[in-house]
Amino acid sequence: MSAAIVQLRELRCHFASGEGLLAAVDGVNLDIKAGEVLGLVGESGSGKSTMGRIIAGLQPRSAGDLIIGGQAMPRHYSRRQFKAMSTQVQMVFQDSYASLNPRMTILASLQEPLWSQGVTGAVARDKACYWLERVGLPQSAGERYPHELSGGQRQRIGIARAFIAEPKLVICDEPVSALDVSVQAQIINLLQELQTEHNTAMLFIAHDLAVVRFLATRTAVMYLGEIVELGPTPALFEGPRHPYTARLLAAHLDGNIKARKVIAANTGKAAGHKAPLATDSGCRFAPRCPMAEPACSANPPWLRPTKVDTEAACHRLADIEILKLRK
Numbered sequence: 001m002s003a004a005i006v007q008l009r010e011l012r013c014h015f016a017s018g019e020g021l022l023a024a025v026d027g028v029n030l031d032i033k034a035g036e037v038l039g040l041v042g043e044s045g046s047g048k049s050t051m052g053r054i055i056a057g058l059q060p061r062s063a064g065d066l067i068i069g070g071q072a073m074p075r076h077y078s079r080r081q082f083k084a085m086s087t088q089v090q091m092v093f094q095d096s097y098a099s100l101n102p103r104m105t106i107l108a109s110l111q112e113p114l115w116s117q118g119v120t121g122a123v124a125r126d127k128a129c130y131w132l133e134r135v136g137l138p139q140s141a142g143e144r145y146p147h148e149l150s151g152g153q154r155q156r157i158g159i160a161r162a163f164i165a166e167p168k169l170v171i172c173d174e175p176v177s178a179l180d181v182s183v184q185a186q187i188i189n190l191l192q193e194l195q196t197e198h199n200t201a202m203l204f205i206a207h208d209l210a211v212v213r214f215l216a217t218r219t220a221v222m223y224l225g226e227i228v229e230l231g232p233t234p235a236l237f238e239g240p241r242h243p244y245t246a247r248l249l250a251a252h253l254d255g256n257i258k259a260r261k262v263i264a265a266n267t268g269k270a271a272g273h274k275a276p277l278a279t280d281s282g283c284r285f286a287p288r289c290p291m292a293e294p295a296c297s298a299n300p301p302w303l304r305p306t307k308v309d310t311e312a313a314c315h316r317l318a319d320i321e322i323l324k325l326r327k
């Protein structure tokens with residue numbers, strides 16, 4: 001069992017909203033292990049980006065512990081603490097402009113993470129030149145500015161910039177969803193190559209379940225601020241135990257457009273489904289769950305081991321396992 005790079009313990013992030021405190025992340029316990037690719041899926045508004053941003057130090061948490069490389073992280077970082085943390089954790093954003101300074105050349109942007117670690121001069125420049133080539137760009141691109149590159153090229157730079165200082169974890173938040181379909185696969189392949197080459201752990205946030213199934217060793221499913229199912233990707237995709245996971249997979253993987261529309265109409269933001277308030281009790285999925293019983297709305301379920309080596313937070317787990325075995 002490899003060591004955990006990141007440990008989340010009862011992690012919470014609440015935002016003030018008109019109706020009260022909105023629980024974007026609500027009591028998440030999770031380890032990200034060295035060298036693993038952990039997929040994070042769930043509908044829009046389930047708290048995936050917020051969780052990624054908290055781990056990357058871009059969003060303060062409201063409560064709970066964030067432990068990186070065995071060290072408890074503060075809620076608010078000083079400049080020095082942020083620098084130290086970012087040697088271990090880097091992020092690739094959906095919007096490739098987000099990590100690049102428009103006034104800096106590509107070569108300078110690539111060197112920035114090295115400079116902040118005290119690596120400068122020819123050593124930093126040579127490394128940047130190496131990475132430019134490694135992500136498939138011509139050396140001449142180093143002299144350009146972000147707006148002079150295509151979206152795909154810019155994302156390659158975003159990736160190079162995340163990997164250049166050899167972090168232990170790279171968080172990818174929807175890294176290809178803003179790109180042309182024709183370049184998405186190339187970027188996914190590049191991420192996979194680099195992850196394997198450097199044995200970097202990756203938290204991979206995506207709506208595209210097929211991509212997560214392809215890339216991730218383990219997958220976590222989030223629903224309204226909570227992890228409802230977690231486990232090895234093949235087991236989770238082949239034998240989902242949580243009714244929400246089953247529904248998510250059915251809608252996305254069957255390519256069933258009608259089902260997808262029904263789900264969209266019944267889920268999260270799209271349906272005006274209420275975001276969870278910090279005071280809500282019971283299972284968050286109960287109002288939409290075909291298996292729900294009155295008890296489901298009374299107490300919150302917790303993650304429990306299933307018979308297929310995953311964990312699911314569902315009060316009806318025992319019945320679901322029996323149903324699955326009968327099939």
Ligand SMILES: Nc1ncnc2c1ncn2[C@@H]1O[C@H](COP(=O)(O)OP(=O)(O)OP(=O)(O)O)[C@@H](O)[C@H]1O
Nearest residue numbers: 015016024042043044045046047048049050051275
């Ligand atoms: N800075 C903020 N202030 C107030 N509410 C926020 C803030 N950031 C996120 N939220 C809310 O927190 C919830 C979780 O948002 P988050 O972006 O983490 O979800 P997500 O699963 O990443 O969604 P998507 O897949 O659409 O990116 C949403 O209800 C969102 O509106």
Ligand SMILES: N[C@@H](CCC(=O)N[C@@H](CS)C(=O)NCC(=O)O)C(=O)O
Nearest residue numbers: 107108125128129130132139140142
């Ligand atoms: N003046 C440039 C130097 C850039 C540089 O070193 N470029 C690399 C490629 S990324 C190179 O080998 N250039 C060709 C050369 O120096 O002969 C800068 O620092 O911005």
